[in-house]
Amino acid sequence: MTQLVLGQVLNGAIIGAMYGIIALGITLTFGITGIVNFALGEFMMIGAYATYALAERFGWPYPVAVVPACLIAAAAGYLANKAFFRFTRNNLVNGLLVSIGLISILESAALLFWTATPLEMHFVLPGALRLGEVGLPKMKLVVFAVILAVIVLTYLGLARTWLGRAAFAYAQNPEAAMLMGVHTPRLETAVMLYSTGLAGLGGALYASLYSLEPAMGGVYVLKGMEAAILGGIGSLMGSLWGGVILGVIEGVGSIFLPTAFRDAYGLAILVAILLFRPAGLFGTE
Amino acid sequence: MLQLDAVDCHYAKVHVLRGVSLAVGAGEIVSVIGPNAAGKTTTLRVIAGLKDVSGGAVRYEGEDVTRRPAFERVRRGLILVPEGRQIFPRFSVLDNLLMGAYQRPDRHDLDRDLATVYELFPRLHERRGQKGGSLSGGEQQMLAIARGLMGRPRCLLLDEPSLGLAPIVVAEIGRTIKALAARGLTILLVEQNAAMALELADRAYVLESGHVSLQGQASELRQTDVVKRLYLGA
Incomplete structure (x- = not known):
């Protein structure tokens, strides 16, 4: 039983960290630029399939494949921003419409290229660490560590640098930021590149653990959104913990409750928490 | 130092500036006064690069900057302290001031600049840790001016x-x-506030419905009947 619960906690934490990385992208993009990008899951899907293609079809070592996969996702994000998203600033409805359109186009493209058959990569890092009775798969630990590192570095990067100060200033008042000499179009592009590249990284990590399907992005963006709300929109560390908490609840819950309802009890807990903390766990307003 | 040549400007179909020309020499204080909606704020937004002109030119330090984006003009020392202060409410006073120096190449060494603005506005020094949004209106205005000064303006x-x-x-x-x-x-x-503007300025322009209706030495303008009647309430 302990083995089962601990295993599910770890599993939940890993999946939750992936929710967290999407949540981070959503909260960064919305918080800084006022753009709603609900299609982030698709950039995760792009990153995942790019990793698969580079590693399995071209035979690149996995760590080498991850970097270009992130870049490909970011490049796709750049195009999406230039073509659509930059026109949706501070307009929730248009952001949603663009997102829904992108989701259907990108998902269909993936179906065309890769078919609906789930794809699986070879084990990147086999074996498990044994802690007493509990086995922790090494790759899952690596993935968790990478995501944790990325989110902490993002947080430090924004809290301690001039670029971060400019980003927060832009989030509070774009015009005033421009009057301080901030190159605002470049800042907006940078946020878009970073959030979609990050989603690509999430996808690349996902590909090393789970099987890929064209529709994977849709699930993750919903969970990412839940995680962002749970943690508190605008809170960077909150997005990570929101994701992990959600993932663990789903993982552990599915031991005791029917697995078919895992989405529901995640949501039930979200609603319960928002009843007491309407701004989310780490939110301030 | 700064010159507008026959600037035209529209908001949608509304013609807000009609051939506005004005000049500011180095070291001068120049005022623009006029009633509400005369185009005063638009004039400044055009100079700062926040609003595109539909005709005419903006020259600064001998160069045509009409098509240069706002953040580039700031880097040349052309700095706007905007209407309604527009400070960063969630930043501390200190962070607001630091943000003012964002575009400066020497922004990592700002102790002297901070000392200068604190000397000018001792109140800001007292409140340096407080959030910008929690300041009173007057303090916010001081902060907005101080933030502008942190950018080392030439104009x-x-x-x-x-x-x-x-x-x-x-x-x-x-x-x-x-x-x-x-x-x-x-x-x-x-x-x-024409009384204040004319008292401070060397020269002044009166802007009415988008065009310059009067200009001259501030001391002379104060004596004209029109200004007395309309703006000084005499």
Whole structure:
């Protein structure tokens, strides 16, 4: 039983960290630029399939494949921003419409290229660490560590640098930021590149653990959104913990409750928490 | 130093500036006064690069900057302190001030600049840890001016610094503007408070429905009947 619960906690934490990385992208993009990008899951899907293609079809070592996969996702994000998203600033409805359109186009493209058959990569890092009775798969630990590192570095990067100060200033008042000499179009592009590249990284990590399907992005963006709300929109560390908490609840819950309802009890807990903390766990307003 | 040549400007179909020409020489204080909706704020937004012109040119330090984006003009020392302060409410006073120096190449060494603005506005030093949004209106205006100064302006554009402030605070802001001018800073001041603007300025322009209706030495303008009647309430 302990083995089962601990295993599910770890599993939940890993999946939750992936929710967290999407949540981070959503909260960064919305918080800084006022753009709603609900299609982030698709950039995760792009990153995942790019990793698969580079590693399995071209035979690149996995760590080498991850970097270009992130870049490909970011490049796709750049195009999406230039073509659509930059026109949706501070307009929730248009952001949603663009997102829904992108989701259907990108998902269909993936179906065309890769078919609906789930794809699986070879084990990147086999074996498990044994802690007493509990086995922790090494790759899952690596993935968790990478995501944790990325989110902490993002947080430090924004809290301690001039670029971060400019980003927060832009989030509070774009015009005033421009009057301080901030190159605002470049800042907006940078946020878009970073959030979609990050989603690509999430996808690349996902590909090393789970099987890929064209529709994977849709699930993750919903969970990412839940995680962002749970943690508190605008809170960077909150997005990570929101994701992990959600993932663990789903993982552990599915031991005791029917697995078919895992989405529901995640949501039930979200609603319960928002009843007491309407701004989310780490939110301030 | 700064020159507008026959600037035209539209908001949608509304013609807000009609061939506005004005000039500010180095070291001068120049005021633009006029009633509400005369185009005063638009004039400053055009100069700062926040609003595109539909005709005419903006020249700064001998160069045509009409098509240059706002953040580039800031880097050349053409700095706007906007209407309604527009400070960063969630930043501390100190962070607001630091943000003012964002575009400077030497932004990692700002102790002297901070000392200078704190000397000018001791109140800001007292409140340096407080959030910008928690300051009073007058303090926010001081912060907005101080933030502008942190960018090392060569030409400072002030948009309605007296707006919504108590008379005693207006007087304080006025003294500060004088002190800045005494240090040789070039200032273009847009004001509805004509008495204050004409007292501070060397020269002034009267803007009415988008065009310059009067201009001249501030001391002379104060004596004209039109200005007396319409703006000074005499």
